[in-house]
Amino acid sequence: MKIDRKRLVDLLVEKTSMERHEVEAQLEQLIERIVSATKRGKALEIKGFGTFYFDSDHELKFDPSRSLSTEISYKYAGMQPVELLPERDTSITLEDPLDGQEDGDAEAWTSADTDEADLPSELEKSQEAEGTAGATSLPAAAGSAGDESTDGRTDTDHAGTGTPSRDEAEPQLPGHAEESVSDRACDDEAAPTGVPLQRSSKTEEPEISGSDERKKEASAADKEDLYASREPAMPLLPEKRRGSGAIIWVIILILLVGAALAAYFYFAGEEEISAQQEPVGTEFSTEGSQGEGSGDVSLSAAGDQALGLVNADGPEDGLPSDPASGYSESSSASAAAQAANGNSPAGMRDPPLYGLRGEVIPRANDGYSIVLHSFDEESKTEEVVENLINEGYRTIVGSRTVAGRTMWRVSVGQFETLQDAQNAAAELPPPYNTQNFIHRIQLNN
Amino acid sequence: MDALFVIAFKEVLREQFVKKNDVDIDGLGLFSVKHQKQYQKKFENGKVVLMPPRNVLEFKSNISELP
Numbered sequence A: 001m002k003i004d005r006k007r008l009v010d011l012l013v014e015k016t017s018m019e020r021h022e023v024e025a026q027l028e029q030l031i032e033r034i035v036s037a038t039k040r041g042k043a044l045e046i047k048g049f050g051t052f053y054f055d056s057d058h059e060l061k062f063d064p065s066r067s068l069s070t071e072i073s074y075k076y077a078g079m080q081p082v083e084l085l086p087e088r089d090t091s092i093t094l095e096d097p098l099d100g101q102e103d104g105d106a107e108a109w110t111s112a113d114t115d116e117a118d119l120p121s122e123l124e125k126s127q128e129a130e131g132t133a134g135a136t137s138l139p140a141a142a143g144s145a146g147d148e149s150t151d152g153r154t155d156t157d158h159a160g161t162g163t164p165s166r167d168e169a170e171p172q173l174p175g176h177a178e179e180s181v182s183d184r185a186c187d188d189e190a191a192p193t194g195v196p197l198q199r200s201s202k203t204e205e206p207e208i209s210g211s212d213e214r215k216k217e218a219s220a221a222d223k224e225d226l227y228a229s230r231e232p233a234m235p236l237l238p239e240k241r242r243g244s245g246a247i248i249w250v251i252i253l254i255l256l257v258g259a260a261l262a263a264y265f266y267f268a269g270e271e272e273i274s275a276q277q278e279p280v281g282t283e284f285s286t287e288g289s290q291g292e293g294s295g296d297v298s299l300s301a302a303g304d305q306a307l308g309l310v311n312a313d314g315p316e317d318g319l320p321s322d323p324a325s326g327y328s329e330s331s332s333a334s335a336a337a338q339a340a341n342g343n344s345p346a347g348m349r350d351p352p353l354y355g356l357r358g359e360v361i362p363r364a365n366d367g368y369s370i371v372l373h374s375f376d377e378e379s380k381t382e383e384v385v386e387n388l389i390n391e392g393y394r395t396i397v398g399s400r401t402v403a404g405r406t407m408w409r410v411s412v413g414q415f416e417t418l419q420d421a422q423n424a425a426a427e428l429p430p431p432y433n434t435q436n437f438i439h440r441i442q443l444n445n
Numbered sequence B: 001m002d003a004l005f006v007i008a009f010k011e012v013l014r015e016q017f018v019k020k021n022d023v024d025i026d027g028l029g030l031f032s033v034k035h036q037k038q039y040q041k042k043f044e045n046g047k048v049v050l051m052p053p054r055n056v057l058e059f060k061s062n063i064s065e066l067p
Helices: A005-016 A020-039 A066-072 A104-135 A138-148 A164-190 A195-217 A224-234 A239-271 A290-295 A301-313 A328-342 A378-390 A418-426 B003-018
Strands: A044-046 A050-054 A059-066 A080-084 A368-375 A396-401 A405-415 A437-440 B022-025 B028-036 B041-042 B048-051 B055-062
Touching: A005 A020, A005 B003, A005 B022, A020 B003, A020 B022, A044 B003, A059 A066, A059 B028, A059 B048, A066 B003, A301 A368, A328 A437, A368 A378, A368 A418, A378 A396, A378 A405, A405 A418, A437 B041, B003 B022, B003 B028
Parallel strands: none
Antiparallel strands: A044 A050, A050 A059, A080 B048, A368 A405, A368 A437, A396 A405, B022 B028, B028 B055, B041 B048
């Protein structure tokens, strides 16, 4: 809707109870004053509203005040820039530290340790870039957010977060640190000829030359001496690297034992099954399909009971169940029933950790969500939340207090990645598919 | 100029901006509220952030005179 001068005068008459001609005269006087001041090369500020000035192109410009900018963007007040985490490189596999790559590994770990040591300063910088805005009041926040955007003025829109934003940032930082370290370590392993490795190899040159001398003294072809010459590099390997290899072997052993037990219970339970049943697949992996699950359930009364638990609590039809029933409880109950029946271990019918519909899973609160509404009335928020839950969405409500006013932000879905959230947002029904934005999940803590 | 009028002027315009109404004042210019969608911003150090959405007030003058 467009308010022209005539309509504006009407509104001003209503507001001031002045005569119309008087309002028109006052408005004309205000405009003249703005123009004359700016023509003299001066900026005219209307406090609490903004500043008029002529720019270098001799064009009249207007900069809204911070309070006006915040009020205009009140719906998005408190939102902080979200740092996107780099994708993990899952193609890297652990190598045996004794497979002849000791030097390279040692160098990689050395460089990784160096990066790790540098990380706190980087995190502090990022925290300064994001967190400072939340820790300060509006005017200070404008400055701190200045490096986040080319427009320092409009950054004050995000700055009204108040203290909660720092609280939000803190839990994320350790996660960043861990992932960054792991990524860097993997990168160095994948590219042993990288710059950090060259730098590390320089520092180890004396050790290598020393080992060569020893090799010359002994038999040059002797492999034991060769290994002995490499032994000095071993202390550079961190213990956790060797320890992680052992942990992997332990995990593999546990999985094998688990699989053997599952197979044992499966075949033991199969003996009790009547001959009318169709045979189920010989493999009984933890990723059993729904079809297999339903087949299993029909086998025994205990299986029916197990499915009953899942149907009562699980969001199979996309609708959320009673929020009071915790997901973990239902999952464990189902697992117990299945274990009693000799069925596959839990996990067969687990709802996905992330998704648009179903119940909110606390473990998935480290991801992203799609914001559909922002309200300053709690009653309206509750009404909308109830509707969204009835429609089967995972619904999350977060509240923020900005300048003494509390606003509630309603979002749906829990997504691991930003891309997943964007894809889901595009598939929402109108008007949600266009009127939404994605943010990192923020809880009221 | 009456101070009461200036206060009323600010309040009326703020109310219209919050409602996302454009305000066109002859002899001055057009105020309009635009929505800026969220976008990804990449910094020189490789850090990528998702900038939140916001509403911004734009002003387009309908006068252009040499000062």
